[in-house]
Amino acid sequence: MAINWFKYSAPTTFYGLAGKLIPWFAIPAVILFAVGLYIGFVVAPIDAQQGEFYRIMFIHVPASILSMFLYLVMAGYAALGLVFNTRLSAMMASAIAPTGALFAFISLWTGALWGKPMWGAWWLWDARLTSELILLFLYLGFIALHASIDDPRRADRAAALLAIVGSVNVPIIYFSVKWWNTLHQGSTIKFSGTSMQIAMQHALLTMMLACWFYAIAVTLARVRSIILERERNTAWIEELPEVRS
Amino acid sequence: MNLDIWMRENPFAYIWFGSYAVAFLIFFIEIVLVVHKRKVTLQQVRMMREAADENEDEEIA
Numbered sequence: 001m002a003i004n005w006f007k008y009s010a011p012t013t014f015y016g017l018a019g020k021l022i023p024w025f026a027i028p029a030v031i032l033f034a035v036g037l038y039i040g041f042v043v044a045p046i047d048a049q050q051g052e053f054y055r056i057m058f059i060h061v062p063a064s065i066l067s068m069f070l071y072l073v074m075a076g077y078a079a080l081g082l083v084f085n086t087r088l089s090a091m092m093a094s095a096i097a098p099t100g101a102l103f104a105f106i107s108l109w110t111g112a113l114w115g116k117p118m119w120g121a122w123w124l125w126d127a128r129l130t131s132e133l134i135l136l137f138l139y140l141g142f143i144a145l146h147a148s149i150d151d152p153r154r155a156d157r158a159a160a161l162l163a164i165v166g167s168v169n170v171p172i173i174y175f176s177v178k179w180w181n182t183l184h185q186g187s188t189i190k191f192s193g194t195s196m197q198i199a200m201q202h203a204l205l206t207m208m209l210a211c212w213f214y215a216i217a218v219t220l221a222r223v224r225s226i227i228l229e230r231e232r233n234t235a236w237i238e239e240l241p242e243v244r245s
Numbered sequence: 246m247n248l249d250i251w252m253r254e255n256p257f258a259y260i261w262f263g264s265y266a267v268a269f270l271i272f273f274i275e276i277v278l279v280v281h282k283r284k285v286t287l288q289q290v291r292m293m294r295e296a297a298d299e300n301e302d303e304e305i306a
Contacts, residue, residue, distance in 0.1 A: 037265070051256060052256035052257060052260065053260065056260055059264055059268050060264070098275070106268045106271060109264065113259070113260075113263045116249075116252070117253065117256075222282070224283065225279070225282045225286045228287065228290055229286050229289075229290075232289070232293060233293075242287060243290050243291055243294060244294075
């Protein structure tokens with residue numbers, strides 16, 4: 001049976017689908033966070049070089065990866081909205097931005113807490129750290145620019161341009177540890193394999209999935225409010241049971 | 246007590262309260278804000294609908 005994916009590209013149909021999907025991501029996120037923390041703090045052994053401090057990795061790495069990936073997803077939606085003038089794409093971009101900004105902030109915050117005992121400093125103007133800070137500013141710029149323009153369609157177009165231009169920063173963050181001589185360590189998990197202990201790998205993967213599920217659930221919840229707000233003058237919104245009650 | 250000495254003596258407290266508690270507090274605040282936004286938006290849409298219904302009733306009368 002062929003699935004008509006374009007059916008869900010309209011706010012009318014996506015609103016209901018998002019509502020149904022939220023518990024399917026929110027509940028597993030809670031379970032995965034609990035399991036990930038258990039493996040990370042109870043099962044995973046102490047690190048030979050970094051001691052207990054390496055355990056910050058289980059929140060720092062997923063937050064950093066998500067901050068970058070969410071930016072690309074946001075820029076992708078923004079570009080779709082700009083090229084095809086689709087309403088839902090711009091709404092999705094607006095819904096992703098605050099979550100991406102929070103993950104960028106968590107990445108910088110936990111990085112500082114990891115840096116202090118390892119490097120002896122909370123912050124360094126290192127290539128990886130600075131480019132991640134620029135990512136946070138890009139998210140905040142996207143949100144501020146969108147909020148500063150009254151007409152939502154004009155705001156979508158202006159913010160989309162910023163998101164697309166800013167996406168250049170994502171590969172810079174990723175490759176910064178290779179391109180420049182930085183204090184930040186390189187990737188531990190590579191396509192060729194990893195030297196990480198198995199329980200550490202499991203904890204990291206579980207926390208990564210938990211963060212993913214959380215980000216999807218909260219974005220879907222936020223986009224439902226944006227759809228309600230933007231489509232409030234349409235007939236289908238008036239027919240919704242939550243509006244009629 | 247010097248923070249450097251404290252963090253090395255209490256690494257778990259440093260990790261938990263410094264990073265995990267902060268991260269989960271951020272997640273909690275985000276969820277509260279999203280739920281609040283939904284409530285406010287629903288309220289606004291309902292009020293608009295009620296105002297439109299009242300206008301229609303006045304026009305009929």
